[in-house]
Amino acid sequence: MTQASVSSRPRFLLGLEPRTLDLADPTRTVLEYLRLDERRRGTKEGCAEGDCGACTVALGECGADGVVRYRAVNACIQFAATLDGKQLVTVEDLAEGERLHPVQQALVDAHGSQCGFCTPGFVMSMYVGHEADKAAGATPDRQAINDRLAGNLCRCTGYRPIVDAALAAASEPAPAQADRLRAAAAAALPALARADTLAIEADGRRYFAPATLDQAADLLAQWPGATLLAGGTDVGLWVTKLHKRLDTVIYLGDVVELKGIVERPGHWWIGAGATYNEALAAFAGLHPDLAELVRRIGSLQIRNAGTLGGNIGNASPIGDSMPALIALGAQLHLRRGAAGRVMPIEDYFLGYRRTALQPGELIVGVEIPKLAANQRFATYKVSKRFDQDISAVCPAYRLTLDDQGVITEARIAHGGMAAIPARAPRTEAALTGRPWTAETVAAAMAALADDYAPIDDMRASAGYRLKVARNLLRRFHLATTAPQTRVHVLAKEVAA
Ligand SMILES: Cc1cc2nc3c(=O)[nH]c(=O)nc-3n(C[C@H](O)[C@H](O)[C@H](O)COP(=O)(O)OP(=O)(O)OC[C@H]3O[C@@H](n4cnc5c(N)ncnc54)[C@H](O)[C@@H]3O)c2cc1C
Ligand code: FES
Ligand code: FES
Known part of the structure; x- marks a missing residue:
């Protein structure tokens, strides 16, 4: 097997400064590291499960092209060990003395903060967006800003002034401090890249970050019970919410x-x-x-x-x-x-x-x-909120039609309708060999009840799930056969 260099330590940039971590707990989160070890308390803990955005920080990575790209992530569910080879930028890094970053100044000017608990998280999401816009020469519209900020919740200010601030800041150039952060990452990160596995052993726990697929496969053969970690948006919560102790973690994010x-x-x-x-x-x-x-x-x-x-x-x-x-x-x-x-x-x-x-x-x-010309496809997500919500029902359909409009193959699957994401064999049978007409759809809608026995839970009742699944199949039919305007009317009816 590929030999891991045991007890190596994660190395990264915290803003402009190099850091090497001694982790007593390989699953210590970035948020804990920042607030407890670095005493950087601008980054807040709201939910500790990736929902509220109060802990948003920026991660910078240097691509093979030498360009540094930033992404906003939730520090509460990322493990500090995964910072290896990256730059971590927090709200404390953005101002230069008394001179605020344009997104910070715009929030002040637009009265975009009241109690302020959410503000650092908004600032970091806005900063990452500002950096991306400047790199691309793009000017975001209100919808783009809304998408960008959908993971940041504010209980008191209201979102209009915050979105106004992001729009106002968009016309400002990147400040010298942002360029300094970017230049520091471009200079330092290539030297931190590893060809071997990062291996941490502490408190009877192990954390491995292989650099190649062969190393990952070898490590997994050696530790078949290990927890695989990718983005941590599920696994992070096992630690922060379920308080699970993960004895061996293999991080795949560097492969x-x-x-x-x-x-x-x-x-x-x-x-x-x-x-x-x-x-x-x-x-x-x-x-x-x-x-x-x-x-x-x-x-x-x-x-x-x-x-x-x-x-x-x-x-x-x-x-x-x-x-x-x-x-x-x-x-x-x-x-x-x-x-x-x-x-x-x-x-x-x-x-x-x-x-x-x-x-x-x-x-x-x-x-x-890929879809062939004679195939029709759709997938819909029905949830209580548009953003940041888990599906109540999520169907997907692919139909193959012959020259006469007869269905030669139907593949239909649903999320939220069974214990697993599952196909609908009886509904598929009700469609196959028949023309793609309203009558065929009606028969197939009835067959859905034979394929699934959905559960009742806090997201939706079984009856609601079945009704929505049936109506969405009808929507799919209309979307593929009727004028677009009619489909939009129906989409609203389904949501209601
Ligand atoms: C606030 C919030 C909102 C969310 N919203 C949605 C949503 O709208 N829709 C949705 O579907 N999900 C949602 N999720 C769940 C989660 O984001 C997704 O399931 C995501 O795809 C998990 O990917 P990850 O890389 O973070 O996985 P991780 O958390 O790293 O791992 C998840 C699981 O996959 C295993 N795993 C990871 N990589 C591999 C691999 N290569 N081989 C084998 N096993 C592997 C892990 O061991 C673990 O069991 C949400 C989560 C949060 C916290
Ligand atoms: S603390 Fe709420 S998303 Fe991290
Ligand atoms: S300003 Fe109070 S939560 Fe946003």
């Missing part, structure tokens, strides 16, 4: 081979370690509905960290990506030691959070077929 996103003639390849945001263009290339679905997963902070592999690995019955992957006929690529295997993704889910993943095995990526 370059898992991040690949490649368009090939018949399909898209998305590596298990690609974040939702990194994979957004691929999803948009597959279908606009998929890009819209991804835009509604969590918040920007969650999509900046959460990965497709993590969504599949977590195997939640309400994970948003799975119905679409099943309907599209995606193939899952797994690896155990040196051996790889491929399976249709629907075969991966065996029971409630039970999967076909063997001990010592990991997900490498997903191959997602």
Whole structure:
């Protein structure tokens, strides 16, 4: 096996300053490290579960092109060990003496803060957006700002002045301090890149951050019971909310081979370690509905960290990506030691959070077929809120039609309707071999009750879930056959 350098220490930049961490607990969060060790208390703890954004910080990484890119993440659910090789920027880094960053000054000018608890988090989301806009030469509109700030909650100011501040700051250039931070990262981070595995052992616990897929597979063969960690948007909560002790963690976020996103003639390849945001263009290339679905997963902070592999690995019955992957006929690529295997993704889910993943095995990526000209596809997310909410029901459909408009193949899957993301065989049978008409849809809507026995819970009752699932199938029919205006009317009826 690849020999890990035992007890190596994470090295990173905190703002402009280099840091090397001695971690007594390999699952110590970035938020704990900042507030308790560094006494940087601008970063707040609101929920400790990735929901409120009060803990938002910026992570800078230097690409192979030498360009430093920032992303906003929730410090409360990221482990400090994952900072290795990165730059961590907090609200304390932005001002230069008395001179505030433009986003801070704009918040002051627009009266965008009252109690102030949420303000550092908003500042950091706005700072990352400001940096991205300056790099791209882009000017954001109100909708773009709303999307960017959807993961930051404010209980007292109201959002209009905050959004106004972000819009006002957009016309200001990046200040010298922001350029200084960027230059420091560009100079220091390449020297911190590792070719070997970072290995921490403390308090009887182990944390490994392999740099290659071979190293990851070897480590997993050695520690088959290890917890795999990707973006930590599920695993982080096991520690902060469930207070689980994770004895051995293998972090996959530094494995370059898992991040690949490649368009090939018949399909898209998305590596298990690609974040939702990194994979957004691929999803948009597959279908606009998929890009819209991804835009509604969590918040920007969650999509900046959460990965497709993590969504599949977590195997939640309400994970948003799975119905679409099943309907599209995606193939899952797994690896155990040196051996790889491929399976249709629907075969991966065996029971409630039970999967076909063997001990010592990991997900490498997903191959997602492109749509043919005679195929129709849609996926919808129904939840109580538009942003930052978990689905009550999430269906996905792919129909293949012949020249006469007869359905030759139907693939339908739902999240939120069973203990696993599951296909609807009886509904598919009610469609196959029939013309794609309102009568066929009515028969298929009835068949949905034979495929699923949805649960009642705080998100939705069983009756509501079934009714919504039926109406969404009708919406899909209208969307693929009727003028667009009619579909929008119906979409509102379904939501009501
Ligand atoms: C505030 C908030 C909002 C959220 N909103 C949504 C939402 O709207 N829709 C939604 O679907 N989810 C949502 N989630 C859940 C979560 O973001 C997703 O499930 C995400 O895809 C998890 O990815 P990750 O990289 O963070 O996984 P991690 O937390 O790192 O890992 C999750 C699981 O997958 C396993 N795993 C990770 N990588 C691999 C791999 N390569 N091979 C095998 N197993 C692996 C881990 O061991 C673990 O069991 C939300 C979470 C939070 C905190
Ligand atoms: S403390 Fe609420 S998102 Fe981190
Ligand atoms: S200013 Fe009080 S929570 Fe936003």
